[in-house]
Amino acid sequence: MNRLLRSAVILILALIAGCATTWTRIDDANRSYQGEHYSVVLPTGWMRLESSGNLLLSKDGIDLQRIIIEYHPHDKAFEKLKKTSSASMLPSELAELTLAELEASQKDGLPSLKVISNSPVEIAGHTGFLLHLTLKTDDGLRIEMLMQGFADADGYYLLTYRAPTLYYFERDRGVFESVSASFHG
Amino acid sequence: MERYRGFAALLFAMALLSGCATPTAKIHYTLKEHADSRPLQQVVLLPVDVNVKEMSAGGVEEEVPEWSRKAEENLRSALLIARGSEGGCCVTRMVDSSSLTPEERESLEEHLALFNTVAANALWVDLPGNSAWHFKSEHFDYTLGDGLSFLKTRYGIDAGLIILGEDVVTTGGRKAMAILAAAGGLYVPLGHSILVGGLVDFETGDLLWLNHTVSTGNADLRDPESCLALARKLMENYPGMRALADSKSSAGD
Amino acid sequence: MPWRFLAACVLVLLSGCQTARPIHPLQGQADTQQLTAEEQRVWYTARELDVQMEKADYLYEDAALQAYVRAVMQKLYPEYAGTINVRVVDSTSLNAFALPNGSIYINTGLLARLDNEAQMATVLAHEGVHFTHKHSLQQRRNMKSTTAFSTTFGMLTGIPMLGDLMGASSIYGFSRDLEREADAEGFQRLQAAGYDVSQAPVTFEFLLAEVEALDIDEPYFFSTHPGLQERIDNFRALVKQHGTAGGYRGEEAYQSHIGALRERLLADYLELGQYQSVLLILTEKDAFTRYPPTAWYYLGEAYRLRDEEGDADLAVKAYQTAVARVPAFAPPYRALGLHAMKTGQSAQAVSWFNRYLELAPEAPDRAYIEMYRSQMSP
Numbered sequence: 163m164n165r166l167l168r169s170a171v172i173l174i175l176a177l178i179a180g181c182a183t184t185w186t187r188i189d190d191a192n193r194s195y196q197g198e199h200y201s202v203v204l205p206t207g208w209m210r211l212e213s214s215g216n217l218l219l220s221k222d223g224i225d226l227q228r229i230i231i232e233y234h235p236h237d238k239a240f241e242k243l244k245k246t247s248s249a250s251m252l253p254s255e256l257a258e259l260t261l262a263e264l265e266a267s268q269k270d271g272l273p274s275l276k277v278i279s280n281s282p283v284e285i286a287g288h289t290g291f292l293l294h295l296t297l298k299t300d301d302g303l304r305i306e307m308l309m310q311g312f313a314d315a316d317g318y319y320l321l322t323y324r325a326p327t328l329y330y331f332e333r334d335r336g337v338f339e340s341v342s343a344s345f346h347g
Numbered sequence: 348m349e350r351y352r353g354f355a356a357l358l359f360a361m362a363l364l365s366g367c368a369t370p371t372a373k374i375h376y377t378l379k380e381h382a383d384s385r386p387l388q389q390v391v392l393l394p395v396d397v398n399v400k401e402m403s404a405g406g407v408e409e410e411v412p413e414w415s416r417k418a419e420e421n422l423r424s425a426l427l428i429a430r431g432s433e434g435g436c437c438v439t440r441m442v443d444s445s446s447l448t449p450e451e452r453e454s455l456e457e458h459l460a461l462f463n464t465v466a467a468n469a470l471w472v473d474l475p476g477n478s479a480w481h482f483k484s485e486h487f488d489y490t491l492g493d494g495l496s497f498l499k500t501r502y503g504i505d506a507g508l509i510i511l512g513e514d515v516v517t518t519g520g521r522k523a524m525a526i527l528a529a530a531g532g533l534y535v536p537l538g539h540s541i542l543v544g545g546l547v548d549f550e551t552g553d554l555l556w557l558n559h560t561v562s563t564g565n566a567d568l569r570d571p572e573s574c575l576a577l578a579r580k581l582m583e584n585y586p587g588m589r590a591l592a593d594s595k596s597s598a599g600d
Numbered sequence: 601m602p603w604r605f606l607a608a609c610v611l612v613l614l615s616g617c618q619t620a621r622p623i624h625p626l627q628g629q630a631d632t633q634q635l636t637a638e639e640q641r642v643w644y645t646a647r648e649l650d651v652q653m654e655k656a657d658y659l660y661e662d663a664a665l666q667a668y669v670r671a672v673m674q675k676l677y678p679e680y681a682g683t684i685n686v687r688v689v690d691s692t693s694l695n696a697f698a699l700p701n702g703s704i705y706i707n708t709g710l711l712a713r714l715d716n717e718a719q720m721a722t723v724l725a726h727e728g729v730h731f732t733h734k735h736s737l738q739q740r741r742n743m744k745s746t747t748a749f750s751t752t753f754g755m756l757t758g759i760p761m762l763g764d765l766m767g768a769s770s771i772y773g774f775s776r777d778l779e780r781e782a783d784a785e786g787f788q789r790l791q792a793a794g795y796d797v798s799q800a801p802v803t804f805e806f807l808l809a810e811v812e813a814l815d816i817d818e819p820y821f822f823s824t825h826p827g828l829q830e831r832i833d834n835f836r837a838l839v840k841q842h843g844t845a846g847g848y849r850g851e852e853a854y855q856s857h858i859g860a861l862r863e864r865l866l867a868d869y870l871e872l873g874q875y876q877s878v879l880l881i882l883t884e885k886d887a888f889t890r891y892p893p894t895a896w897y898y899l900g901e902a903y904r905l906r907d908e909e910g911d912a913d914l915a916v917k918a919y920q921t922a923v924a925r926v927p928a929f930a931p932p933y934r935a936l937g938l939h940a941m942k943t944g945q946s947a948q949a950v951s952w953f954n955r956y957l958e959l960a961p962e963a964p965d966r967a968y969i970e971m972y973r974s975q976m977s978p
Contacts, residue, residue, distance in 0.1 A: 184476075184478075184479060185477060185479040185480060186479055187479055187482070209479060209480060222465075222468060222469075222483070222489065223465075223467075223468025223469065223471055223472060223483075224468070225464050225467065225468050226464065226465060226468050240873075243873040245873070252938065252942075252968075252972070253968065254938075254965060254968040258871075259873065261871065262871060262872050262873030263873070265871070265872050265873075266872060266873060271691060271692065271693075271872060273656070273657060273658045273689070273690045273691055274656055274657035274658065277964070279964070280964060280965060280968075281965075281967040281968065282967055282968050282971050289971070298655070298656050298657050299460065299464075299656065300652050300655070300656045301460040301463065301652070301655065301656075302456060302457055302460050302655035302656065303457060303460035303461055303463075303464060304457065326461055326464065328457060328458065328461050328491070328492055328494055329461075329490065329491065329492025329493070329494065329552065330492070333492075409641060409645070410641070410644065410645060410648075411641055412640065412641065412644040413637075413640075
């Protein structure tokens with residue numbers, strides 16, 4: 163388990179803290195997810211783990227590809243930064259805080275993190291942001307991430323896709339885009 | 348190299364959780380369905396990566412480089428085998444990375460890092476509590492992608508055998524502590540030996556075979572005989588090759 | 601505690617009391633070719649971290665800055681040229697650490713905060729002593745047989761794990777005696793190299809003020825209050841003892857090499873959401889003698905991110921100052937445009953955005969600005 167997988171495990175443990183949840187396989191019968199704050203269509207054949215309204219999806223294992231769908235109430239949007247979100251925030255401001263929160267989540271920051279692009283995007287009828295990022299693990303494996311987010315009156319929503327650049331990122335990117343296209347806040 | 352210290356922890360945890368049941372090698376689903384569907388003529392042994400560490404009385408592990416080198420040498424000897432008479436796949440030679448261009452070496456390095464991640468995830472699905480994932484073992488389809496296909500097209504190599512290992516050797520002080528602690532009803536962790544092996548089809552990147560073995564007993568990768576025994580366990584169900592027990596070691600080309 | 605376990609502790613402590621060769625400081629380059637087996641182990645692990653730091657892109661790629669820092673190290677430790685290898689780490693934290701194999705790392709965050717070459721030399725001289733006097737090895741010996749099960753590898757050797765470089769030598773710390781030795785020996789190196797030693801305590805007074813002002817929770821290099829205060833006290837005592845006649849400070853040379861880094865660090869702090877650091881730096885007296893006038897923009901951004909009462913006005917004033925001082929610098933126009941947009945001044949916002957995009961046609965956030973502009977245009 164490399165360092166990032168260790169971090170993922172910590173994230174997952176945090177997500178499921180206090181909840182007796184297990185992985186379930188997504189099939190035609192259960193691919194439409196309707197949660198308290200959002201609905202989304204999930205990719206069949208993938209696996210899902212749910213906790214407190216947040217979803218973790220993967221096909222081969224969370225370090226080979228993962229999609230995370232999160233909802234945060236405004237007052238808990240950026241806990242590491244001790245910052246809140248609001249419906250009136252500009253998408254560029256949300257992107258800025260999302261990036262800072264990501265870096266603040268690691269002890270050393272993320273020295274290898276680079277922004278490939280940062281642009282506005284439509285999600286669920288809202289104008290949000292799309293960040294395309296790259297970073298490296300400590301054994302030199304390149305990782306890419308897509309982070310899409312927006313805020314409405316209810317809270318802050320973030321969809322993240324993460325996979326190694328070699329083979330996996332492009333292969334499963336379309337799945338993330340489909341999930342994102344089906345998302346309704 | 349400390350490329351996978353957490354990986355070793357994962358395997359060790361799996362061994363403990365599984366009650367030390369013998370792990371089952373994973374075979375690519377295409378080979379399970381048609382055993383001869385992917386004939387391999389040339390297989391290279393990629394650089395073996397083994398860490399041998401000493402665990403101090405205080406429980407701190409520290410790599411001993413000369414022990415690591417010895418263990419790697421032992422593993423190489425155990426694994427390099429002459430081509431079988433049936434023409435089946437077996438390891439024929441070490442990879443010669445000096446013949447690669449710098450870009451190819453960098454690509455190979457990154458693919459080895461990817462193997463680390465792929466193998467960790469492929470084994471993680473077997474953890475108790477991940478029963479919903481067990482179908483991934485039954486239909487084993489893990490891959491590194493086709494980024495190493497240059498090794499096939501330019502050098503004519505079909506596949507690569509990747510071996511990673513960790514051996515934690517406890518000091519006498521630590522062992523003494525463990526004995527006394529046990530008498531007091533306390534558990535003090537001692538050493539372990541772990542090997543992970545994977546066979547990668549260079550053309551497709553498919554992981555044709557993946558296996559691991561964990562010993563919490565007296566295995567010692569610094570000792571050629573002990574290393575050979577552990578390597579034999581690892582190489583069970585290695586596709587297209589005679590059981591290691593039947594073959595005498597000799598260098599390939 | 602069961603008596604048998606106590607017996608085990610005693611046994612282990614006794615087994616730890618083996619006769620080991622005493623550890624002598626290095627006397628020169630030649631000594632690095634005659635390492636004991638024990639030393640070879642820690643050097644090997646240190647080299648592994650060196651490789652990982654490069655592979656994981658932790659290093660700051662600026663050849664000129666790298667050469668400058670190395671040249672200063674060369675002045676301090678001329679006899680270890682080729683063995684002591686200083687590298688700059690791309691990180692905002694105030695950190696520097698030495699590995700047992702002579703690799704020394706100093707963060708861009710620390711470099712940007714220091715004032716002159718003598719202060720940087722103070723840090724490098726101190727770290728160099730950890731290498732020449734084999735403090736990692738001494739620490740390792742002291743801790744190896746401990747029955748403290750929470751001992752980690754980093755605590756044992758002072759070699760951090762990648763991803764936890766904050767743990768290097770600071771959280772676990774070399775012992776007080778070893779740190780004092782590093783101060784004293786490092787001070788001598790500073791003097792021998794002709795530096796103004798009065799800057800040695802100033803280096804740490806400066807850092808202590810920052811740590812206190814930022815109320816930093818995480819301990820990192822030099823940031824634990826006792827550690828910093830002790831450095832200050834030690835160096836004041838050394839200065840008193842040895843005097844401070846003359847010595848090179850190198851303010852101009854330092855500024856010429858670090859100036860661009862300082863501005864970059866302001867941007868890095870903001871990217872990390874660390875606006876407090878930017879406010880601390882840029883509200884210091886004479887801040888703008890060390891930072892270029894473009895720094896007014898970063899000050900404005902820090903106020904904007906802090907977002908307390910009155911900060912919006914302070915931000916606008918800072919942006920306007922940046923525009924007045926550096927009219928061709930694009931970012932403040934964007935910032936003014938965003939502020940105007942959010943306060944309902946659409947025409948003004950469009951005007952600012954137009955100017956921003958004229959000055960920065962390849963701006964990475966062009967798509968956002970064009971979208972905002974089109975939302976406000978009639």
